Amino acid sequence: MAPRKQNTQSDKAPALKGVRRSLQVLEYIALNPGRATDVAEGLNVSWATLHRTLSELEQGGFIARDADSNRYSIGPRMWFIGTAYLAEHKMLEAARPYLDAAAEAGDYTVQLVERSGRLAVTLYSYQTAGEVITKSTYGYHFPLHCGSKGQVLLAYSTPADIEEFLAGPLESLTPETVTQPKQLRKTLKEIKSQGYAQTVGDVQQFTGSLSAPVFDRAQQAVGAVCFITKRSAFRDAETLEEILETLLRTAHSTSLALGWRPGA
Amino acid sequence: MAPRKQNTQSDKAPALKGVRRSLQVLEYIALNPGRATDVAEGLNVSWATLHRTLSELEQGGFIARDADSNRYSIGPRMWFIGTAYLAEHKMLEAARPYLDAAAEAGDYTVQLVERSGRLAVTLYSYQTAGEVITKSTYGYHFPLHCGSKGQVLLAYSTPADIEEFLAGPLESLTPETVTQPKQLRKTLKEIKSQGYAQTVGDVQQFTGSLSAPVFDRAQQAVGAVCFITKRSAFRDAETLEEILETLLRTAHSTSLALGWRPGA
DNA sequence: TTCGCTTTATCCGATATACGGATACGCTAT
DNA sequence: ATAGCGTATCCGTATATCGGATAAAGCGAA
Numbered sequence A, B: 001m002a003p004r005k006q007n008t009q010s011d012k013a014p015a016l017k018g019v020r021r022s023l024q025v026l027e028y029i030a031l032n033p034g035r036a037t038d039v040a041e042g043l044n045v046s047w048a049t050l051h052r053t054l055s056e057l058e059q060g061g062f063i064a065r066d067a068d069s070n071r072y073s074i075g076p077r078m079w080f081i082g083t084a085y086l087a088e089h090k091m092l093e094a095a096r097p098y099l100d101a102a103a104e105a106g107d108y109t110v111q112l113v114e115r116s117g118r119l120a121v122t123l124y125s126y127q128t129a130g131e132v133i134t135k136s137t138y139g140y141h142f143p144l145h146c147g148s149k150g151q152v153l154l155a156y157s158t159p160a161d162i163e164e165f166l167a168g169p170l171e172s173l174t175p176e177t178v179t180q181p182k183q184l185r186k187t188l189k190e191i192k193s194q195g196y197a198q199t200v201g202d203v204q205q206f207t208g209s210l211s212a213p214v215f216d217r218a219q220q221a222v223g224a225v226c227f228i229t230k231r232s233a234f235r236d237a238e239t240l241e242e243i244l245e246t247l248l249r250t251a252h253s254t255s256l257a258l259g260w261r262p263g264a
Numbered sequence C: 001t002t003c004g005c006t007t008t009a010t011c012c013g014a015t016a017t018a019c020g021g022a023t024a025c026g027c028t029a030t
Numbered sequence D: 001a002t003a004g005c006g007t008a009t010c011c012g013t014a015t016a017t018c019g020g021a022t023a024a025a026g027c028g029a030a
Helices: A017-031 A036-043 A047-059 A076-087 A090-105 A147-155 A159-167 A181-194 A231-235 A237-257 B017-031 B036-043 B047-059 B076-087 B090-105 B147-155 B159-167 B181-194 B231-235 B237-257
Strands: A063-065 A071-074 A109-116 A119-126 A197-200 A207-215 A221-230 B063-065 B072-074 B109-116 B119-126 B197-200 B207-215 B221-230
Touching (some): A017 B047, A017 B076, A047 A063, A109 A147, A109 B076, A147 A197, A147 A221, A207 A231, A221 A231, B017 B047, B090 B221, B119 B147, B147 B181, B147 B197, B159 B181, B231 B237
Antiparallel strands (some): A109 A221, A197 A207, B063 B072
């Protein structure tokens, strides 16, 4: 191997290397809990360094190690810190009453999501008790091209942003997931023109979802409201119409509460 | 020659200082979002160092800065990482169906909580839609002596642990919060002998809660199920009895699912 | 059991890296 | 204007961190 490595990133100035690495490790483990060597390999850090990092993180309760298998996963303290994000979240605060009402009104799971990198991240989820929607809770966040929630978020971002996303790897969650950039571009355009997104079976085969964007004072799409329900519901046009109406109303009310004004 | 420090045991051995500090900063901001100087003061770090740390964290999206007020708060990426804790959480997985059922059955908020340091941390919360229970969601975690959930967790920990907790500062959330160690000790004993905890108005004056412990395979109390409802419900003995029954059944089922066996 | 092989733990010197005092800038209030 | 506080940046030095190498511990197979 050539001893010459590096110059991968456009680091101009070396800054807080250890800190950056430790957070990379945390994120890596969040996505991919497992053994130490795998993390080392995945992130290209020398074993000694990684070991030090893991020890430090574990000691603080930021990651947890299963004593038997030596597998690492995210620790309780990270959950504690993470929840503080919601406590300060203005969109969530604005949306909550409307989400409540929507969850009360219908037989579907109601979620509030926002974008984080290449993922649609769920901020809040009102499960319909007794329903089978397994994958839709916290801890499961999907790439933007999967599911109506991600597509809506993507559709309302800048063209440059869309292209950048589409240039990245587009995985399939089910056989029905659309992964051709060309087709996605078309879909995104439609979404933007009709004001909401709808997908069926591209995240889980037995469910489908509808999502509408939420705007803030600056007319920016900052999140989305998403209703998830079982696939069969998507065959009944009347039901669907009703769900859609509630969805749009919920998103609209939330936007208004955030200071958005229609038109512009 | 620098004096050699012992690298053997209980060392103040300098280990990943930057990493540790950055995580302290994150936790501090989680508890106490605000301006940079306050953080510096709160943690006794030199301003220059703190500034570097904050910049690094902000750049990574781990904290967010409000452009106008320069106030820092936890960023979206921390939420993303934190949620991964739940995805791997065995107790939550075991509990979910029972929590679902309980939420369906009654008119109260259903929570699953566990202990983290001096706090009772909420893992999952099924709000009763339309109800007013404001403080009971994520982002609000209470000291162990406040609310039935914390008290139950405390009651089932070791005596040494209890004493250590009681030795720390015991704040009041409402005028009804009990903060005398003596009285708390008595309460804890009662809780342990009756198998559940009940408090009214000590977290919010207009609500009360009932909590029961969850045990794992090793007969350890690893969490608690908590039902929260409005204060008035606590006046009706019959309703209360019914709620209590559901609570105990829910906690019991969860424990069984975790490998706990009655008796021991 | 014994023997390899993979994974985890620890050491240690060189050097790059982060520390923090000092200084400069930019607000807001008076 | 001026004062005062909060924020941003600079730079030399000491020191904390890096990573190769080595040791120990698990794990599976024969």
